[in-house]
Amino acid sequence: MSERIREVPITRRTTTTYVAGRATIRVRVPKGWARGLVAGVEAAFAGWAITTVTTMIVYLSLRSNTWMSDTLPRDALALGGDLWVATLGGTSVAGGVSYRVIPTLFGALLILLVRLLLRTTTGFPRSSALFAVPGFLLTAWFLAGTSGVHSQWWTGTVGAVLIPLIGSGWFVVSSYSRDSEAPSMQHWISGGFKMGGLVSLVTVVAAAAAAVVALVAGWGRASGIQELLGASSLVDTMFIVGAQALFAPTAMAWAAAWWSGAGFMTATDSLHSPTVVDAGPIPPIPLLGTVPETAPGSWVVLVPVALGIACGVASARVYRRSHLLHQSAQGVLASVVFVSIVALWMWSATMSMGSVRLAFMGPLVGRSTLYLFVEIALPAMLVPLVTHPTTLALVGQSAGRVRSEGEALRRRHAERLSREAATASLIEGDEAWAERGDDAGSADATEVGEPWAESAEAVQPDKPRAAWRNRAAWAESVKAAKRRVRRQKRVAWAEPADKDDEGDTDDPEAKGTKGEGLN
Incomplete structure (x- = not known):
């Protein structure tokens, strides 16, 4: 009897185990980051070169003067490094006294330079423009530490961050607003930046006009101080005028602080405002000869108020949003931009030119910013809200x-x-x-x-x-x-x-009459 062996196939049972994927965060450097970094490095080198070359040109022009006989080219080069740190908002120490004077016009030119150099990042992600900040900061530190003598290089860190940050932020916002297919939320964001920039620009232009008026009114005093400096040649005069021209935004900030009602300080014990004039000696700077010597009164603050209302009317026509909520958010963002610009502007206009009385000069930053916000930015924000169709319908x-x-x-x-x-x-x-x-x-x-x-x-x-x-x-x-x-x-x-009826019952004649009648 033969036995048949049946072959049974053996199958392998496989089981699949599904493991939940872990959330991972990947940090990638955006494309074009090297272009942004190089733009920051180029802007820092260009700023340092301008200050150094200008200082050397002035030295070569004035070295024939007797009071510069002991000055060497190396000293002029070191002065250029000190001016570079001063441009960044740093301090210099000489004779145990700290000095801080910011040539604000040159700082504004550096911001514009960063903005122009970042055009090489066009077509790349917007975040690549922010790499200009570390490039500018590291280069500025290196140049300040190697070329300055009296300057403290670390004190210029604030300016070395703000200058490229403002320039790159300006570039990002401008490219952000060019996106025509953006949602409505992006429109009010870009509109808030534009509105804040417009109000700030109008304030700066009005302050420039006020500074020109003050310069014309005090031209005689400024010329007298100029003569006291003893400029013996045209080159000397050009050097003095050019050095003061670098502080044109500073003079404009002082004018804006004055007509806002907050005032500015020419010394720690000398306040100048529309209602207060503290007489006192001023440093031998011709530009300070334009400081008002009288107090016209508090009616001056009506000028910035009228300016704010005019900005509000213009914003209501140019930056009108269909939704009232978007209009409100746009106004708030514009106010934040305005306050940030004005606060930075007022801070850059402060200076320290010595000790004791000259330890602080310039506008009171907090008070001036608050006054300008209430007088200009707040009306510019409220007028579009009040005149909005939705607001008028609700009213x-x-x-x-x-x-x-x-x-x-x-x-x-x-x-x-x-x-x-x-x-x-x-x-x-x-x-x-x-x-x-x-x-x-x-x-x-x-x-x-x-x-x-x-x-x-x-x-x-x-x-x-x-x-x-x-x-x-x-x-x-x-x-x-x-x-x-x-x-x-x-x-x-x-x-x-x-x-009467009752009385008839008691009368005998009446009784008889009644009786006869009855008979």
């Missing part, structure tokens, strides 16, 4: 509701007056009727006197009319009293006839 609905409620109140008041007039006429008619009844029944006045007196007492309540809170209840009580009087009078007129 119209509220006005219609108030008008309807007022008409309802007037109608109820007229109805109350008419009820009171009707009540008064009814009372007068009852009194006239009572007087006619008294004339008709004058023969029976003696018999009716007592009831009428009682009714008269009933008509007059114990309390005066003024004590009645409800005039309607008082009128009803008067009507009820009058009705009682009429009933009592009718009863009084009917009583004599009844008494």
